[in-house]
Amino acid sequence: MRLTAIKLAGFKSFVDPTHIPIIGQMVGVVGPNGCGKSNVIDAVRWVLGESQAKQLRGANMADVIFNGSTTRKAVSRASVELTFDNTDATAPGQWAQYAEISVKRILTRNGESSYYINNTHVRRRDLVDIFLGTGLGTKTSYAIIEQGMISRIIEAKPEELRGFLEEAAGISKYKERRRETESRLKDTRDNLLRLDDIRRELNEQIERLRGQAATAQHYISLQDSLKRAQQFLWLVKKRDAQANKQRHAEQISLTEHQLIHQEDSLRGLAQQLEMQRDEALQANNALNDAQGIYYAAVAEVSKLEQASRHLQETRARLNQQAEQLSKQHQTLNQQHVALTQQLGDTEEAYAESSMAIETVEYELQSVNESLPEVEEIVASTTQRVHNSQQALAHAEQARQVATAHGQHAEKTLQQLLSRQGRLNQELGGLPAVDEDAIVNMTSALEDVKATLADLGERVEDGQQLLASLEAQRQPLQVSVDQLSRQHHQVAGELAGLNKIQQSLNRDGDVEAWLRQHGLHDAPRLWQTLHIAAGWETALEAVLDSRMQAVAADISTIGAALPDSRLTLFDQAYVETELDVPSLPRLLDKVTLKSPAHSALHDWLAQVYLAENMEIARVMQATLPLGAQLVSKEGHIYTRHSVCFYAPNNVMQGVLARQNEIERLTEVLESVDMQRVMVTEQLSELTEQVREQQQTLTTLRSQHTQTQQQLHQQQLNLSRRQQEMERVDYRRAQITTELAEINVQMGAEQDEAAQLQTQLTQHREQITSLQAQLEDSRRARQDADGLFQQKRESQRQVERKLQSLKFEAQSSHQKIQDISRALEHNQAQQESLLEQRETVAAELLELDEMQQTQSLQDAIAQRLSAEQALAAHRESLEQLNLALREHEEKRMQLEHGLAPLRTALENLRLKHQEAELLLQQSEEQLAALQADEAALIQQLNAGAKISGLTQEINQLSAEIEALGAVNLAAMQELTTAEERVNYLQAQADDLELAIATLTEVITTIDGETRELLKSTFDVVNQSMSELFTTLFGGGRAELILSGEDLLDAGVQVFAQPPGKKNSSIHLLSGGEKALTALSLVFALFKLTPAPFCLLDEVDAPLDDTNTERYARLVKQMSTQVQFLFITHNRITMEAAEQLIGVTMQESGVSRTVSVDLAQAVSLAE
Secondary structure: OEEEEEEEEOEOOEOOOEEEEOOOOEEEEEOOOOOOHHHHHHHHHHHOOOOOHHHHOOOOHHHHEOOOOOOOOOOOEEEEEEEEEOOOOOOOHHHHHOOEEEEEEEEEOOOOEEEEEOOEEEOHHHHHHHOOOOOOOOOOOOOEEOOOHHHHHHOOOHHHHHHHHHHHHOHHHHHHHHHHHHHHHHHHHHHHHHHHHHHHHHHHHHHHHHHHHHHHHHHHHHHHHHHHHHHHHHHHHHHHHHHHHHHHHHHHHHHHHHHHHHHHHHHHHHHHHHHHHHHHHHHHHHHHHHHHHHHHHHHHHHHHHHHHHHHHHHHHHHHHHHHHHHHHHHHHHHHHHHHHHHHHHHHHHHHHHHHHHHHHHHHHHHHHHHHHHHHHHHHHHHHHHHHHHHHHHHHHHHHHHHHHHHHHHHHHHHHHHHHHHHHHHHHHHOOOOOHHHHHHHHHHHHHHHHHHHHHHHHHHHHHHHHHHHHHHHHHHHHHHHHHHHHHHHHHHHHHHHHHHHHHOOOOHHHHHHHHHOOOOOOOEHHHOEEEOOOOHHHHHHHHHHHHHOEEOOHHHOOOOOOOOOOOEEOOOOOOOOOOOOOOOEHHHHEEEOOOOHHHHHHHHOOEEEEOOHHHHHHHHOOOOOOOEEEEOOOOEEOOOOEEOOOOOOOOOOHHHHHHHHHHHHHHHHHHHHHHHHHHHHHHHHHHHHHHHHHHHHHHHHHHHHHHHHHHHHHHHHHHHHHHHHHHHHHHHHHHHHHHHHHHHHHHHHHHHHHHHHHHHHHHHHHHHHHHHHHHHHHHHHHHHHHHHHHHHHHHHHHHHHHHHHHHHHHHHHHHHHHHHHHHHHHHHHHHHHHHHHHHHHHHHOOOOHHHHHHHHHHHHHHHHHHHHHHHHHHHHHHHHHHHHHHHHHHHHHHHHHHHHHHHHHHHHHHHHHHHHHHHHHHHHHHHOOOOHHHHHHHOOOOOOHHHHHHHHHHHHHHHHHHOOOOOOHHHHHHHHHHHHHHHHHHHHHHHHHHHHHHHHHHHHHHHHHHHHHHHHHHHHHHHHHHHHHHHOOOEEEEEEOOOOOOOOOEEEEEEOOOOOOOOHHHOOHHHHHHHHHHHHHHHHHHOOOOEEEEEOOOOOOOHHHHHHHHHHHHHHOOOOEEEEEOOOHHHHHHOOEEEEEEEEEOOEEEEEEOOHHHHHHHHO
8 A cells, every 4th residue: 555645634733624645755744843744743643543642742632633823713623534545455354445545533522533444434443453564553653753753762672672573573463363362262261150150050049949849849739738628617617607696696585585674673773772872961961060070179189289298398308408418518628638738749749850851851962962973974884885886786797798798609609500500401402403393284284274164164054044043933932922921811810700700609598599409500690691892781780689590490499498589580481572662672782692581581671771861861751661771871760760870789790791701711712822833833943943053063063173183283383383493592592691601600709709808807897896895894884883872872861751751741730630620629619508508598488387278178179079970970870771781682683684794795795706707707718719519518527627627737837847938949940940951052152162262362372473483583684784784884683582472572782883882772862763763674674564754763863874864765665655754955855755834824734835956955
């Protein structure tokens, strides 16, 4: 491919649409600094898929869009398009068929980036894939050299240089394939791990479900037995309840008669008791009045007696208090004398302690003044010890370092000698090369590849056929599932409606009577007729309970009539013709399925129809006598009346339900037919899928075996080739390493001799320092002894002083306590004198004579009130005696009523209990869907509730012992087993895919290693030649920094003529540029890119080197198209086409045509 044009619009400073035609093989871009020349390079890099803003000299990708200037507004999008001539059909893949290829990228300010190839919207990856392996890759592009990049290439890390080599070798597309393959391999292994986890969980679930399925089967059997036993139990309870209900009703009637007679006697006695209670109430009121007077007299006597006792007690208390006060005063006098004596003794002891404290304080001051001098001596000797220890530590450390260095040097020499011996041994044992074996292995490998390709095509055909069958089977499976769900839904609705309809015929009394007359199997009337849609309610309203009518020979019915309401109709009835008005009849809407037409004609002969109530009111006046008119709502009209319909019995909606049952039955039959047909088709397709899966499994197995065989042969060939390369490389490496070992051994021996001399000096210094340290320690020990003596004397004096101060403080505190005690004693004596005077005054005020006279008067009044109270009490007692006699009679009658009421209440409760049990039994039998007639025949005559209850408890215990039961376990078990089989097939496919992907990675690695090796050799040779050409001598080469070609880095070694530098970093800027150009042009010679962009590469070169650079570019332009930016006259002269870039308008770049002669003159 060859670049023919560059189109820019809105990209950086190229705001206007700009078309740059590329005509020659050497195109120069010229212009002043800052005019936007380098933006052309950025545009080309950006359109080729660059996604890092820093590579485009921006902070973010939006910076490539023109951001406005002083005269222009910012634009909203940027676009760049490259046009290539592809007449040589070198474009990869599908693009090789196009003679011209355009690559375009558009970016908007909202961040949307779009890529186009020949105006077809593609992914960024599609665009990048076109240029993989051509030197235009986005990560390691050596075809686009920006400002400063030429020196960065030569100083790059070994790993980065290897990237340029891989790009030249075309390995980047292999690496991309390998990365994708590894990603798929990782995903496949992850999927396989997830499948293994799922299968393991499913296997555990299957084992659990098998046990649950067996438990569920046993549970269903126990539930059936339990339901049967419960049906028998409730049937027996119903029978017993009916008998108990009748017996209790008779007992209730008898008890009620006895209770009424007793209640009449009790009411007569109650009237007599009421009169006696009135008399007793009046007597009791008189007694209460007399009692109030008596209680007042008693209270007054008690009050006066209490006052007299209080007076006596007060006198005794005051005498006793006066005696106690005298004793307390005497005691206080004695305490005052003792405290005065104790105070004198304590003051004398305090004076002696104060004099002793002054003496000890003088002694302590003398000891403290002598301590600082001793402390200075101790500090001085301690510092001398510390200095000696530090000097000794430094000397020891220096000796240890010298010893360690000597040991290390000795160890290094031993290691070098050992390494030298191993290398010589390894060099002698390297094997020779067998090239014939490699040729034979290559031929066999090609045969296996052909076989593998054939099997791959067959596997692919089988997969397509299997996919086609699966695609056909899937809709059928969906249809079967839908029909099954529809079947279950319709069947459920039908079962529910049938259950409701069947429950209508369950009337115990009627059932027994019909069975007795052989009519229990006869259909009810509603089961034998069909009514037109919309008139169901009308017919139900007219027939009412006759909907349950049964056909029978009425003449055979005896005197035993049913206990509940029942309608019979005679099948032998003969229809008679009647004159009827010309009105629509209800009978015309009915279709019968059995010979009940005569009875229905009898009931509906004069029943006519009205669509609604309005029509019925109009037709009502025309009805003959005895005729009826019914509306769709069920309202019945006669000539002079109307009966409004409202559902009030269990027959409501029976006909509508029956019509729905018939419709659902037809739907269910249709669904079952469709399901059978689709299931057969699904079974056939499933069998075909199974057979195809087996065939495909066989082919995959053969394909896998062939892949493994191919992989093994590739591996053997790769190993043999790697072994050859490794032997050659290892031989050269060993030779180089042996030379380096000899040099290093000499250096290590010299260093060991120097270290031995240093070690002797350090030992002598340590001996001297140890003697100094010992002298310093002895001096410090003497100073410490003197200091300890002084400190001990100081502590003894301080303890003595502290003891004396404590004694003085205690004496002073005791003096204060005694003084306060004396003051308190004086205050107490004064208080006692005041109290004695108060007690004497109270004794003089007491008077007892007046209190005695008042008490005698009160006692006389109490005696008179007591006599009156006794008379009232005797009268009331006689009345209460008579009242108690009558009350006892009433109590006897009431006590007689209580047992009767209790007995009646108990009988009523028992009767109600029997009714509830009977109702409960009927409800439970209905809930259990019991057929009572069949149960009565099967029931043992001797069956008892206790036996049935015991059986039910036993069954319930067995069911409860089962615990939680998974009733869906059987269905879940089948589903889980099917899923395990399906997952096993998927796991086999994944394992086959893992083997295939692993083999692909191995193949890619082998091809990559081989291609990289040949590329390295060719580029190394070409670089050496180009370096000699550019420098006029010297040498340069590439060196691998690792053993494995796939991971080894690449280093550049260059020596210009006359120099012996050891590092590439020691070269000048111009030398680095020429060395980098040698590497870049060597890559181009091996793998020419569609074009090469050079941005001021010649800037660091002098004229001589620039001429060499220009000649080399001219020479290589026969193979590669060059587009370079330059300010150099020599480079301009070499260009075939010049493109000028200007910025006459601030911030806006434009291109202009440039005359070559004029450009040269301007440059000069």
